[in-house]
Amino acid sequence: MSMSGARESRRRRLVVIGGDAAGMSAASQARRLKGPGELEIVAFERGHFTSYSACGIPYWVGGDVSGRDELIARTPEEHRARGIDLRLRTEVTEIDVAGGRVRAREVDSGAESWTPYDQLVIATGARPVRPDLPGADAPGVHGVQTLDDGEALLGTLARTRGRRAVVVGAGYIGVEMAEALIKRGYEVTVVNRAEEPMSTLDPDMGRLVREAMEGMGITMVNGAAVTGLLTGDDGRVRAVATRDAEFPADVVVLGIGVRPQTSLAAAAGLPLGSHGGLLTDRAMRVRGHENIWAGGDCVEVLDLVSGQERHVALGTHANKHGQVIGTNVGGGYATFPGVVGTAVSKVCDLEIARTGLREKDARRAGLRFSAVTIESTSRAGYYPGASPMTVKMLAEHRTGRLLGVQIVGREGAGKRVDIAAVALTAGMTVEQMTALDLGYAPPFSPVWDPVLVAARKAVAKVRESGV
Amino acid sequence: MSMSGARESRRRRLVVIGGDAAGMSAASQARRLKGPGELEIVAFERGHFTSYSACGIPYWVGGDVSGRDELIARTPEEHRARGIDLRLRTEVTEIDVAGGRVRAREVDSGAESWTPYDQLVIATGARPVRPDLPGADAPGVHGVQTLDDGEALLGTLARTRGRRAVVVGAGYIGVEMAEALIKRGYEVTVVNRAEEPMSTLDPDMGRLVREAMEGMGITMVNGAAVTGLLTGDDGRVRAVATRDAEFPADVVVLGIGVRPQTSLAAAAGLPLGSHGGLLTDRAMRVRGHENIWAGGDCVEVLDLVSGQERHVALGTHANKHGQVIGTNVGGGYATFPGVVGTAVSKVCDLEIARTGLREKDARRAGLRFSAVTIESTSRAGYYPGASPMTVKMLAEHRTGRLLGVQIVGREGAGKRVDIAAVALTAGMTVEQMTALDLGYAPPFSPVWDPVLVAARKAVAKVRESGV
Numbered sequence: 001m002s003m004s005g006a007r008e009s010r011r012r013r014l015v016v017i018g019g020d021a022a023g024m025s026a027a028s029q030a031r032r033l034k035g036p037g038e039l040e041i042v043a044f045e046r047g048h049f050t051s052y053s054a055c056g057i058p059y060w061v062g063g064d065v066s067g068r069d070e071l072i073a074r075t076p077e078e079h080r081a082r083g084i085d086l087r088l089r090t091e092v093t094e095i096d097v098a099g100g101r102v103r104a105r106e107v108d109s110g111a112e113s114w115t116p117y118d119q120l121v122i123a124t125g126a127r128p129v130r131p132d133l134p135g136a137d138a139p140g141v142h143g144v145q146t147l148d149d150g151e152a153l154l155g156t157l158a159r160t161r162g163r164r165a166v167v168v169g170a171g172y173i174g175v176e177m178a179e180a181l182i183k184r185g186y187e188v189t190v191v192n193r194a195e196e197p198m199s200t201l202d203p204d205m206g207r208l209v210r211e212a213m214e215g216m217g218i219t220m221v222n223g224a225a226v227t228g229l230l231t232g233d234d235g236r237v238r239a240v241a242t243r244d245a246e247f248p249a250d251v252v253v254l255g256i257g258v259r260p261q262t263s264l265a266a267a268a269g270l271p272l273g274s275h276g277g278l279l280t281d282r283a284m285r286v287r288g289h290e291n292i293w294a295g296g297d298c299v300e301v302l303d304l305v306s307g308q309e310r311h312v313a314l315g316t317h318a319n320k321h322g323q324v325i326g327t328n329v330g331g332g333y334a335t336f337p338g339v340v341g342t343a344v345s346k347v348c349d350l351e352i353a354r355t356g357l358r359e360k361d362a363r364r365a366g367l368r369f370s371a372v373t374i375e376s377t378s379r380a381g382y383y384p385g386a387s388p389m390t391v392k393m394l395a396e397h398r399t400g401r402l403l404g405v406q407i408v409g410r411e412g413a414g415k416r417v418d419i420a421a422v423a424l425t426a427g428m429t430v431e432q433m434t435a436l437d438l439g440y441a442p443p444f445s446p447v448w449d450p451v452l453v454a455a456r457k458a459v460a461k462v463r464e465s466g467v
Numbered sequence: 468m469s470m471s472g473a474r475e476s477r478r479r480r481l482v483v484i485g486g487d488a489a490g491m492s493a494a495s496q497a498r499r500l501k502g503p504g505e506l507e508i509v510a511f512e513r514g515h516f517t518s519y520s521a522c523g524i525p526y527w528v529g530g531d532v533s534g535r536d537e538l539i540a541r542t543p544e545e546h547r548a549r550g551i552d553l554r555l556r557t558e559v560t561e562i563d564v565a566g567g568r569v570r571a572r573e574v575d576s577g578a579e580s581w582t583p584y585d586q587l588v589i590a591t592g593a594r595p596v597r598p599d600l601p602g603a604d605a606p607g608v609h610g611v612q613t614l615d616d617g618e619a620l621l622g623t624l625a626r627t628r629g630r631r632a633v634v635v636g637a638g639y640i641g642v643e644m645a646e647a648l649i650k651r652g653y654e655v656t657v658v659n660r661a662e663e664p665m666s667t668l669d670p671d672m673g674r675l676v677r678e679a680m681e682g683m684g685i686t687m688v689n690g691a692a693v694t695g696l697l698t699g700d701d702g703r704v705r706a707v708a709t710r711d712a713e714f715p716a717d718v719v720v721l722g723i724g725v726r727p728q729t730s731l732a733a734a735a736g737l738p739l740g741s742h743g744g745l746l747t748d749r750a751m752r753v754r755g756h757e758n759i760w761a762g763g764d765c766v767e768v769l770d771l772v773s774g775q776e777r778h779v780a781l782g783t784h785a786n787k788h789g790q791v792i793g794t795n796v797g798g799g800y801a802t803f804p805g806v807v808g809t810a811v812s813k814v815c816d817l818e819i820a821r822t823g824l825r826e827k828d829a830r831r832a833g834l835r836f837s838a839v840t841i842e843s844t845s846r847a848g849y850y851p852g853a854s855p856m857t858v859k860m861l862a863e864h865r866t867g868r869l870l871g872v873q874i875v876g877r878e879g880a881g882k883r884v885d886i887a888a889v890a891l892t893a894g895m896t897v898e899q900m901t902a903l904d905l906g907y908a909p910p911f912s913p914v915w916d917p918v919l920v921a922a923r924k925a926v927a928k929v930r931e932s933g934v
Contacts, residue, residue, distance in 0.1 A: 070849035316907035344906030426893030439811030440783035
């Protein structure tokens with residue numbers, strides 16, 4: 001056996017399934033810690049792109065971002081230059097856990113082969129929920145999950161003469177797409193099953209979002225389940241139907257949410273949670289499997305506030321997971337302790353943020369709590385640009401522990417949720433929060449930051465509860 | 468004795484010295500908890516105004532705020548309507564601790580009288596440092612501590628034909644006044660004794676502020692102690708002199724900082740700390756005095772990071788102190804646990820923030836640490852309006868505990884300091900911070916928030932220290 005053969009035989013192989021945030025962060029971090037002589041890295045990606053910001057697609061569609069390539073953090077060539085054997089347009093079709101290998105198929109040629117692994121990273125992401133309805137696959141109906149989706153939608157927009165757009169779903173993708181289509185000059189209707197948009201908020205806060213969106217000229221149809229997508233003689237979508245009405249549409253965007261893409265993992269017998277995501281330990285190792293890791297939109301994560309698992313598809317978590325996995329695979333030690341459920345989004349100049357538990361989450365977790373809502377301003381009331389913001393806060397009875405915060409406002413409102421995100425992580429009580437030393441100057445905040453005003457009111461309400 | 472006389476004799480009296488944020492917050496909160504039948508409240512204020520935002524004066528001078536009255540949160544009439552016996556233009560000249568009374572003098576008539584108290588609140592604020600230099604009291608030389616100061620400065624600006632302004636001092640008042648004068652069309656020179664502006668930051672971060680201010684057309688003279696204020700034949704200021712140069716000035720603004728105004732307390736034998744501020748317990752009771760309370764700019768506060776007392780003159784603390792004192796005087800229970808030293812300010816579109824310890828503070832507190840500095844952007848790099856920001860972070864060796872954060876950037880940079888402020892309060896390590904679930908969406912943050920990028924680098928640097 002030659003020297004190089006001997007070296008080769010000692011080299012370990014890391015196989016990564018999925019070339020976006022979690023997978024390629026894991027690969028890159030592992031590569032940082034172990035050179036090509038120690039660790040071979042093979043990454044399979046069934047699409048054309050790697051390491052891109054899916055969260056940026058609405059801004060690309062809306063014209064805030066000039067082109068697709070701006071959303072790509074690292075190209076396939078850059079990954080390869082770092083010694084990662086990246087196989088694009090190659091889909092993994094089976095994980096053989098007992099045999100320690102994966103089967104992959106080249107999408108274009110159909111050729112299949114097995115690749116053994118010493119360590120495996122599953123980063124298969126999420127799939128958009130597609131309604132099981134007639135017409136859901138008709139031309140003119142688009143998801144916005146991948147760069148390919150974004151290109152397809154932009155193609156439709158370029159070709160379509162009509163200016164009526166219907167967005168199905170009013171979660172963060174739905175409201176961001178409503179903004180994008182308004183910016184492109186469309187008449188936008190948002191059809192939403194829940195009673196108010198942004199069901200990641202309590203309905204009383206969702207109502208503020210609805211009112212603001214209506215003020216922007218968006219037609220909001222709530223409490224309306226879509227029953228079908230109607231097509232014209234040309235086979236293209238022409239309307240969205242609910243039980244009670246039809247909404248004419250030259251283009252339809254589906255933003256109904258996503259689910260973990262774990263069919264591969266399920267077929268391999270890997271453990272899935274109640275939300276359909278892979279279950280891992282804190283090091284992001286798939287439970288019960290020493291050499292299989294998972295991260296990003298295909299896993300469930302621990303909610304540090306409720307103590308229960310949940311599914312959160314968000315690029316910022318995916319990047320952290322990848323970093324943790326890559327560190328562990330590379331021989332270091334890192335953990336992902338969990339989330340508190342922070343999310344921020346905007347529709348035109350309206351900022352929407354939340355962290356922790358909604359009222360129904362808290363009840364589901366068996367918690368007794370008080371909820372308060374306050375109105376304040378983003379800056380000192382007398383300072384130019386001071387804009388109103390509403391803060392809702394939930395605090396547990398007896399302990400006074402902060403349970404969650406929701407914010408709806410204008411410029412300067414959204415990122416204030418970070419104050420609550422850190423306080424939740426630290427397990428602070430609302431009483432402790434009232435003393436927080438937050439940045440104050442008239443251009444930045446009233447003398448009592450809105451989050452502190454909410455905390456003071458929450459303290460009083462918890463006390464009044466007498467529990 | 469009549470019924471009303473009997474009731475009168477059981478009523479307790481709270482005396483408040485100082486009618487701004489701390490004093491009037493204390494009075495208002497005490498009044499909320501105890502009606503006039505139980506508690507008489509007498510408040511002495513030597514000026515014309517109550518409960519105003521001194522922090523807003525630069526924006527009033529700069530024209531962002533249209534008038535003085537906008538800065539007044541609550542007028543004397545509003546306080547009186549709530550049953551507070553407010554005596555304006557009345558200066559307390561002596562506290563007789565043994566006798567439980569204060570002597571007050573009406574400024575206009577000179578009439579003096581004694582007022583007994585059951586509870587006393589000292590909220591005498593801070594006094595601006597005035598250089599002990601010839602010409603410091605010449606016409607055209609102004610402080611900006613009170614509304615009266617602001618009116619006097621605006622009067623000078625209205626009367627002055629020349630357009631050359633010199634600001635002495637480059638702390639937050641100095642840089643805010645530089646902005647105000649630029650906005651009014653002045654040629655602004657800032658003369659500053661320290662090597663860089665904003666000495667509440669480390670010099671390497673202060674340099675970024677200096678470069679930005681120079682880019683705005685402000686002449687920055689650093690490392691230059693003022694030796695005198697030169698006057699013309701008319702007795703008005705005409706230039707600011709340093710050892711090496713003279714800077715012509717049609718108006719001079721002093722922003723050299725403030726000291727606790729505690730001569731009254733000192734004369735009464737009340738305990739002062741090394742910064743000249745009153746020392747209190749956590750309930751804001753003056754140490755060793757059961758019925759004397761103090762809050763706002765005249766007290767020292769516990770720095771929760773260094774464990775040492777410091778003086779921080781800031782309206783947000785004054786309001787909290789007043790709230791705590793009023794609650795305790797009113798028979799409730801509240802505490803002010805201390806500060807972490809958060810401050811945020813801006814000069815034109817440059818945002819400047821800090822919390823926790825600077826390098827020299829950490830050394831003074833006996834701490835070993837690593838310091839890292841990173842550059843990132845306020846939004847996703849591809850999102851319009853993403854602006855560069857620099858974050859410096861200090862972390863303790865061995866424990867990895869966060870010690871401080873400094874931020875210099877543009878829109879969206881400043882209030883990010885709150886993330887660190889909460890983390891400091893919670894005693895988080897930089898390793899814990901890397902997992903923080905902060906709000907992410909492209910219009911709000913890169914996928915790794917700049918504070919997280921700094922935390923990751925700090926983790927690595929602390930590890931490398933090997934200590």
